[in-house]
Every structure is written in C-alpha cells, then in structure tokens.
Amino acid sequence: MWQYVLRRSGQAFVVILLVTFITFLLLHNLPGGAARSALGLDATQAQIDAYNVQMGYDQPFLVQYAMYLGRLFSGDLGFSFQQNQPVVDLIVQRLPKTMVLSFLAAVVALLIAIPLGVVQATRRGQWPDYLVTSVALLAYATPLFFLGMLLIVLFSQTIPLLPPQAPQGFSVLDILADWPGLILPVVTLAIVTLAAYTRYVRSTMIDNLQENYIRTARAKGMSEGRVVIRHALRNSLFPVISLLGMYIPALFSGALVVEQLFNYPGMGLMFWQATQTRDFPILLATTTIVAIATVVGSLLADIAYAVADPRVRLSGGSE
Structure with a gap:
C-alpha cells in the first residue's frame, strides 16, 4: 500500500509540474504580456521594459519558470497589481x-x-x-x-x-x-x-x-x-x-x-x-x-x- 501511495504521489507531482509549466507558457505568450496587464494600457515602453527587468521577465523562459517554481515552493504566489494584494491573501x-x-x-x-x-x-x-x-x-x-x-x-x-x-x-x-x-x-x-x-x-x-x-x-x-x-x-x-x-x-x-x-x-x-x-x-x-x-x-x-x-x-x- 505504501509503495502504491509513494508511486502515485510521484506521478501527481509530475502532473502538477506539467500543469504549471504549460499554464506559465501559455499565459506568458499572450499578447501584451504580464507587464502590460500590471501597468495598464497607458504604460510606456520604457516603463514596460523597467518592469520586465524588475520582475525578471527579461530572462530566458526556463529561467523565469525556475524562478516561479522557487517562489511557489516558498509559499510566494506573487502579487496582484489589479487587486493590490498578495495572491496568498486573496486565496486565503x-x-x-x-x-x-x-x-x-x-x-x-x-x-x-x-x-x-x-x-x-x-x-x-x-x-x-x-x-x-x-x-x-x-x-x-x-x-x-x-x-x-x-x-x-x-x-x-x-x-x-x-x-x-x-x-x-x-x-x-x-x-x-x-x-x-x-x-x-x-x-x-x-x-x-x-x-x-x-x-x-x-x-x-x-x-x-x-x-x-x-x-x-x-x-x-x-x-x-x-x-x-x-x-x-x-x-x-x-x-x-x-x-x-x-x-x-x-x-x-x-x-x-x-x-x-x-x-x-x-x-x-x-x-x-x-x-x-x-x-x-x-x-x-x-x-x-x-x-x-x-x-x-x-x-x-x-x-x-x-x-x-x-x-x-x-x-x-x-x-
């Protein structure tokens, strides 16, 4: 029984990683990107570039995903600029x-x-x-x-x-x-x-x-x-x-x-x-x-x- 539970837990972990990877890939390839959604339509290109550097969005995609996983495992789900609150607080x-x-x-x-x-x-x-x-x-x-x-x-x-x-x-x-x-x-x-x-x-x-x-x-x-x-x-x-x-x-x-x-x-x-x-x-x-x-x-x-x-x-x- 315990071997089954461990094996299924490993499979579940892989599935969760795949879901996060695919979701991260899709969302970050939408037109406008995360910077535009956070700063609004009136943001200038200079502001968008500065935001991408600050948030690490100017890094390669795999580096961005690794950074996201690191924050995720530490309990940091990000900050909602639309709600002006940490996402963890909103979910709680x-x-x-x-x-x-x-x-x-x-x-x-x-x-x-x-x-x-x-x-x-x-x-x-x-x-x-x-x-x-x-x-x-x-x-x-x-x-x-x-x-x-x-x-x-x-x-x-x-x-x-x-x-x-x-x-x-x-x-x-x-x-x-x-x-x-x-x-x-x-x-x-x-x-x-x-x-x-x-x-x-x-x-x-x-x-x-x-x-x-x-x-x-x-x-x-x-x-x-x-x-x-x-x-x-x-x-x-x-x-x-x-x-x-x-x-x-x-x-x-x-x-x-x-x-x-x-x-x-x-x-x-x-x-x-x-x-x-x-x-x-x-x-x-x-x-x-x-x-x-x-x-x-x-x-x-x-x-x-x-x-x-x-x-x-x-x-x-x-x-």
Missing part, C-alpha cells in the same frame, strides 16, 4: 468560500442521487427508471448558466422565495449566516454532478444485484430491503468514492460559472475577474491550486476505494 480569503459551496453541492447531489439510483436499479425497466433517467439526462444536458438563470427567474422573480444573489459576507461564517442566499447556488452546482452520480449508482447497483452473494442472501430469507440496502448498496458506493475525487475539476469549473452568475465571492469569481484583467499571478496560482486539488483528490479517492473494498489489490501494495 476566497478558497474557504468555494470549498463550502462545493462541499454543500456534493452533499446535496449525493443525498439525492443515491436514493434515485437505488430506485432505478430496483425498478429497472419500469416507469420510475425511465422517469429518473429522462430527468437526469435533461439535467446533465442543460447548460449550467442557463439552469442558474432559470432558477433565478423562477424562485426569485416569478415566485419570490429566495434572493437572486449569493451571500456577500467576508468570512465563511458570514456566508453560512445568510443561508437563504446559498440555496440557489448550491442547488445549481449540485445538478452538475447529480446526473452522473445517479447513473453510476444505478449501473453498479444493477451489477451487484446479479451477484451470487445477493442470491445467497435472498435464499437465506433476508427481506428485500435488507438485501438491497445492506449488501447491494454498500458495494455499489465504492465507484462513487472514486468519482468524488475525479469530479473536483467539474466542481471547480461549475463553481466558476455559478459564482459569476450569483456573484458569489469565491475562487471561481476571482478567476473569472482575473481573466478579464489579465491578472497573471492570480491565474497561475488558481490553476496550480486546482491541479493540486485534482491529483490529491484522485489519490485520496483511490486509497479510500482500496480501504473500503478489501477485494481491491493494488500493484506494488500490500496484499
């Missing part, structure tokens, strides 16, 4: 809010998807299965921004029950205190993963209900509910564990749209605003954090899958 302020939004959306999606998947599997080929499948596919195919606007129109204007804007508190506690404003963003983001979770639970439940141990449990006289919940559902949740780790990028990309749509003060909104102003330090830092979260989430999901299911044998790990 924004990241917990996005984590809260993504966590609540994942919990809501799972709480809805698991029962729906069970209903589909136990009623396979019947109208509940067809109904849930149709609704899930419709939700999956609906663009996220359109769905969010539809919910705003329905529940904020037509039926004025919820505020159209997300909470604007400075801290996580302020955000949670204004919980009615969280409902529409959380529900909108939850629908991103709801359909996928439902389909996964359904397919794995159907496979498990055909296994020999299910037939044995039924032959012993167990009730159908106990067979489904205690045996089939328990083993069907293992793929969902892996899916949770792999859906971190989807949650962030969904959060970017949702935060911009509902004006939620998280990482997604900050990234969106940084793209408009070409705030290179924020773009680099955000991409790096998402890459780290993705590979770490994938690694933790694989480890959790192996711990949850003793039948899993990891090559290079303990038997």
Whole structure:
C-alpha cells in the first residue's frame, strides 16, 4: 500500500509540474504580456521594459519558470497589481468560500442521487427508471448558466422565495449566516454532478444485484430491503468514492460559472475577474491550486476505494 501511495504521489507531482509549466507558457505568450496587464494600457515602453527587468521577465523562459517554481515552493504566489494584494491573501480569503459551496453541492447531489439510483436499479425497466433517467439526462444536458438563470427567474422573480444573489459576507461564517442566499447556488452546482452520480449508482447497483452473494442472501430469507440496502448498496458506493475525487475539476469549473452568475465571492469569481484583467499571478496560482486539488483528490479517492473494498489489490501494495 505504501509503495502504491509513494508511486502515485510521484506521478501527481509530475502532473502538477506539467500543469504549471504549460499554464506559465501559455499565459506568458499572450499578447501584451504580464507587464502590460500590471501597468495598464497607458504604460510606456520604457516603463514596460523597467518592469520586465524588475520582475525578471527579461530572462530566458526556463529561467523565469525556475524562478516561479522557487517562489511557489516558498509559499510566494506573487502579487496582484489589479487587486493590490498578495495572491496568498486573496486565496486565503476566497478558497474557504468555494470549498463550502462545493462541499454543500456534493452533499446535496449525493443525498439525492443515491436514493434515485437505488430506485432505478430496483425498478429497472419500469416507469420510475425511465422517469429518473429522462430527468437526469435533461439535467446533465442543460447548460449550467442557463439552469442558474432559470432558477433565478423562477424562485426569485416569478415566485419570490429566495434572493437572486449569493451571500456577500467576508468570512465563511458570514456566508453560512445568510443561508437563504446559498440555496440557489448550491442547488445549481449540485445538478452538475447529480446526473452522473445517479447513473453510476444505478449501473453498479444493477451489477451487484446479479451477484451470487445477493442470491445467497435472498435464499437465506433476508427481506428485500435488507438485501438491497445492506449488501447491494454498500458495494455499489465504492465507484462513487472514486468519482468524488475525479469530479473536483467539474466542481471547480461549475463553481466558476455559478459564482459569476450569483456573484458569489469565491475562487471561481476571482478567476473569472482575473481573466478579464489579465491578472497573471492570480491565474497561475488558481490553476496550480486546482491541479493540486485534482491529483490529491484522485489519490485520496483511490486509497479510500482500496480501504473500503478489501477485494481491491493494488500493484506494488500490500496484499
């Protein structure tokens, strides 16, 4: 097991380096460059040249990238001239809010998807299965921004029950205190993963209900509910564990749209605003954090899958 963890950690480190390298390459080859984004359109060529010398942008690309990695490993993510703040301070302020939004959306999606998947599997080929499948596919195919606007129109204007804007508190506690404003963003983001979770639970439940141990449990006289919940559902949740780790990028990309749509003060909104102003330090830092979260989430999901299911044998790990 430890050999597997070390090997996967090494692979994750290489992936993160590649992501930072490609992002650094793309951003620093955009027209105008970092100097123009920091100094503005009115900056003279002399000012741009002086800025490039000061920041080391006049050095060869690999030297610039090595300098960036050195600052990154020391915890220095750069300085945002647009926000007039260190990027670390901005991330410390924004990241917990996005984590809260993504966590609540994942919990809501799972709480809805698991029962729906069970209903589909136990009623396979019947109208509940067809109904849930149709609704899930419709939700999956609906663009996220359109769905969010539809919910705003329905529940904020037509039926004025919820505020159209997300909470604007400075801290996580302020955000949670204004919980009615969280409902529409959380529900909108939850629908991103709801359909996928439902389909996964359904397919794995159907496979498990055909296994020999299910037939044995039924032959012993167990009730159908106990067979489904205690045996089939328990083993069907293992793929969902892996899916949770792999859906971190989807949650962030969904959060970017949702935060911009509902004006939620998280990482997604900050990234969106940084793209408009070409705030290179924020773009680099955000991409790096998402890459780290993705590979770490994938690694933790694989480890959790192996711990949850003793039948899993990891090559290079303990038997």
